[in-house]
Amino acid sequence: MKARTITFGIIVLVLVAGGAALFYFNNVQSRASEYNPQVNPAEFTREITNKYFALPVGKKMTYETVGGVGAGERAEIEILPETRVIGGVETVIYLDKEYKNGQLVEETRDYLAQHKNGDVWYFGEDVKNFWNGMLWDRAGSFIHGQDGAKAGIWMKADQRVGETYRQEFYPGHAEDMRDTIATGQTVTTKMGTYTDCAKVDDWTPLESNSREHKYYCPQVGALVLIEEVASGKRTELTNIVMP
Numbered sequence: 001m002k003a004r005t006i007t008f009g010i011i012v013l014v015l016v017a018g019g020a021a022l023f024y025f026n027n028v029q030s031r032a033s034e035y036n037p038q039v040n041p042a043e044f045t046r047e048i049t050n051k052y053f054a055l056p057v058g059k060k061m062t063y064e065t066v067g068g069v070g071a072g073e074r075a076e077i078e079i080l081p082e083t084r085v086i087g088g089v090e091t092v093i094y095l096d097k098e099y100k101n102g103q104l105v106e107e108t109r110d111y112l113a114q115h116k117n118g119d120v121w122y123f124g125e126d127v128k129n130f131w132n133g134m135l136w137d138r139a140g141s142f143i144h145g146q147d148g149a150k151a152g153i154w155m156k157a158d159q160r161v162g163e164t165y166r167q168e169f170y171p172g173h174a175e176d177m178r179d180t181i182a183t184g185q186t187v188t189t190k191m192g193t194y195t196d197c198a199k200v201d202d203w204t205p206l207e208s209n210s211r212e213h214k215y216y217c218p219q220v221g222a223l224v225l226i227e228e229v230a231s232g233k234r235t236e237l238t239n240i241v242m243p
Contacts, residue, residue, distance in 0.1 A: 050221070051218045052218060058079060058242075106128065109126045180198065182199040
């Protein structure tokens with residue numbers, strides 16, 4: 001009787017697990033078929049002039065986490081002179097290096113281009129995650145057109161409150177979303193006070209408690225503040241160098 005009970009339990013477990021896997025697969029397939037961005041290379045440029053997110057070659061930005069949670073975290077960003085062609089689109093390379101207590105923990109090359117309507121599109125990223133100074137994995141990497149991955153929009157030119165859009169779509173690996181919460185915001189950081197900023201909410205269905213409020217401001221054409229909703233962590237732009 002005991003053996004039969006165990007066997008029955010195993011069968012039920014396998015069926016439940018299999019059913020969950022099938023549901024997840026079907027859900028991913030459904031989302032993938034519903035999202036089909038149209039990319040015409042002739043409509044894109046590497047000259048990114050979006051007022052909230054301008055990326056001239058040579059622009060450099062430094063972000064630091066202030067306060068208790070996340071203390072010692074820093075990100076250094078630079079717009080590189082080289083480009084990469086993805087799906088026929090020439091993209092700018094946005095190099096993002098993240099440090100914790102002085103040690104490199106992540107290095108990412110993001111590939112961006114601007115649509116003729118001013119929206120900045122995100123065509124992929126090459127990610128290197130480090131552990132104790134050594135390359136650990138490349139989790140989160142995706143390239144538009146490869147293995148079902150599709151481009152998304154990093155920053156809209158016209159921010160409409162209540163609008164939601166995909167920033168990237170590589171099912172099960174990279175599915176960042178963005179909601180526009182407010183416009184015309186005033187933000188104060190250690191560097192100064194910024195006006196007419198757009199406040200957005202970034203999140204992903206792949207992680208719980210992943211929401212971050214971000215403020216993009218025209219005075220610098222950049223992100224100036226990140227507020228992590230769950231932890232209360234606050235990250236600010238602390239230095240910017242224009243070419």
